[in-house]
Amino acid sequence: MISTRTPVLAAADLDRLTAALDLIGGHDTHSALAAAVPSLDADQRAAVTRHATLDHVALLIFPETLAGLADELSARGIEVGTMTPSVVVRERLSSRYSVPVADLQVGILRAPVTDRNGWPCELEIFVLVTPPSLAHIAEDERRHQRENHVGLAVRRPDPVLLRGLRTMIAGVMRPDGGGYNGYENSSVLYFRDAHRADPAFRRLELVATGRFPQLQALHQRESCAGTELLRLLTGAWATQAIATAAELRLLDHLASLGDLPSLAAATGTEPRSLARLLRYLTSLGVVHTAGDHHSLTDLGELLRSDLTGSMRPLALMYGGPFYRSFAELTESVRSGEESYAKAFGAHHFAHMATDPALAELFHGSMAASNAMFTGVTKVVDFSRARTVVDVAGGNGELLSRVLHANRDLHGVLLDLPNALAAAEPRLADLAERVSLVPGDFTRSVPADGDVYLLSRVLHDWDDDQCRTILATCARDMPAHAELLVIERLLPEAGDTDSLAIPWDIHMLCNTGGRERSESHYRSLLAEAGFELVETHALPLDAHVMRARLL
Known part of the structure; x- marks a missing residue:
């Protein structure tokens, strides 16, 4: 006899159930984690899978009634157990749609399935009984699939382990709520990546037996995008x-x-x-x-x-002159020109040249970032050089470090007179091995060096001026000499965790210059007749690029 019973589930929900079953059958813990969190490298994924396993794939369905639901699922080969109340999803739906919790009937059904290697998993089905008055929720949730997720169960959870896993995943996926289900004595932490191309893997859940109130409170706080935005503001x-x-x-x-x-x-x-x-x-x-x-x-x-190396001058610069120039950032973005001149009436180098106290503070603030120089003498071999020329070397901090690490070297510091005046006491103990040369490095550089240093210089200028500076170096340097360029490098693609990114806006506001990627510098160097030979990372997200004449 052909059944005349009206289907409990809409066709859209049946299709989504099939897709969820296919997802479990096509993956194991390693592949599911790689698909859900591709930003984790292989070692990080291995660390997660040592402590967590693929547990379930979940989705939310919308029957108008529970009557006949289990039979309809069974006809599809989905054998579910007893329904348990959902706490977390119920509260999320209540908050999302401003519907009282009491008006939402949400339960959890679980069906045993296996992953692609035959290991036991579950299909986790959240069920929202959906009368016509709640049809708008069903329509919106089917479209956005906000409750779909891949779940990893944490084996032998404790607060330290769970916090570590949460921190690792939260570094690449946004916390997306969670909670504690007292009916099952389980804590859940959701994470979301809205930009994932495959919607099946946009959300990840860590589920752990037990209650972890402090960690849950932290996760809930970080799940509120408004809280994060207020921190930024x-x-x-x-x-x-x-x-x-x-x-x-x-x-x-x-x-x-x-x-x-x-x-x-x-x-x-x-x-x-x-x-x-x-x-x-x-x-x-x-x-x-x-x-x-x-x-x-x-x-x-x-x-x-x-x-020594105090960052106090940097704090005073950022809270003083640079703070005022950043107030004009909108104008810089509109015009492409530095905002420092708008705030103070002159380009910041010209302005500081007329104010000795401000110039001294600026040189002190530059010295506050000199920790980046600590790695230069470790990654660059100066043993075959006799003379090192520091081009626009400011107070001589980098040159001092190079000369102290290489006792047979002679140093030349080329800069404007006011900068040399600040450098002289800094280099007093090296006076016999240092020549202070006043000059404009955009027009000429000394012609007798073996290694030339351009540290935090090119980022002060636009591309045309950089071409002029590099062409001047290429023209005046001996054929055997090398050029060391020290700058922060913008990530080539994808990565946003770099100090070069905010510093790029800083350069826009305060010098009209910019930070650049390694490939950008490679191109500028090539145009001037240099070949970029190698690049080494330094502290404070800086890099030293070694170039030689072609």
Whole structure:
């Protein structure tokens, strides 16, 4: 007899069930993880799969009634067990569509299946009973498939292991909610990548037996895109808080004082206002607070003015002149021209040349990033060179490091007179091996060097000016000489975790220059007659590119 029973499920849901079964049958833990999180490298995926296995593939379906649902699924070869209440998905749907939780009947059905290697898995079916009044939810969820996901079960979970797995995945996928299901004593953490080409792998779930309230709270907080955006929007406040601490020399006083009254007296501040600043600096990781006592963290130590390599001048520059120029970023984006000149009436090099105190602060801020130079003498062999020419070398920090590491070298520092005046005391202990040469490096460079240094110079200029600088070097350098270019490099593609990206906007605002990728520099060098031989990474996301004349 042919059944005349009206189907419980829409054809669209039946097709999605079939697709979910095919997905499980076509994958195992390794391949599912590679498809869901391709940004993890092979070692990271191996680390995850040591602690988690493919557990299920899930989707949300929308029958108008539960009557006959199990039979209809069975007819499709999907044998489900007893339905259990859904807590997490029910709350997500309630929040997403502003429907009271009490008006949503959501359950979970599970059907045993196997992956492509025959290992047991489950098809996890979330069921939203969908009367006509909720049809709009079904239509929207089928279109966007927000609750579809691939689930990994964490074996032997503990807070440390689960936090580590969460951190690794959250580095490449956005946290997307989760929760605790008391009916099953399980915690779930969802992650989402809205840009994945295959919608079947846009969401990943970590499921772990037990309850982990602190980790869940962190995950929920980071799942709110608005929270993350507010953190970004308050970045300027963090800059000003650190700059204020630097201006007050608060970090210097924290090296010996810890109580609020003493700190307020030493800094000349109102105690209650200072307490609020200290609380913010604590949240930023610059200050450590325990009860009523305050002390420096490792980050805070970097801002002490009495330490070699202090980053205090950098904080004052970023919270002062550069902060003002960034207020004109919109105009820079519209015009393509630097905003520093709009804020101060002159290009920043010209402006600083007329203000000795500001020029000194700028040179100090440049020195604050000199940690990038620590790797140069380790990756570059200077043993066959006799003379090193530092072109536009500022206060001579890089040249000093090279000469101290190579006792037989002679150094030449080429720069404008005001820069040489700042460099002279820095190079005093090397005076017998250093020549200070005033000059305009865009017009000529000394012709007797074996190695030429261009450190953080090219990024100050547009491509045309870079061509002029490199062509000048190529014309005046001896045929055997090498050129070392030290810059931050923009990622070639995909990767966004590089200091070069925000620094590129900084250069747009403050010099009219730009950061570039390695391939961009390779092209500029080739146009000037250089071959880029090799590139080495340095601290602070810098790189040294070694080039030679063709």
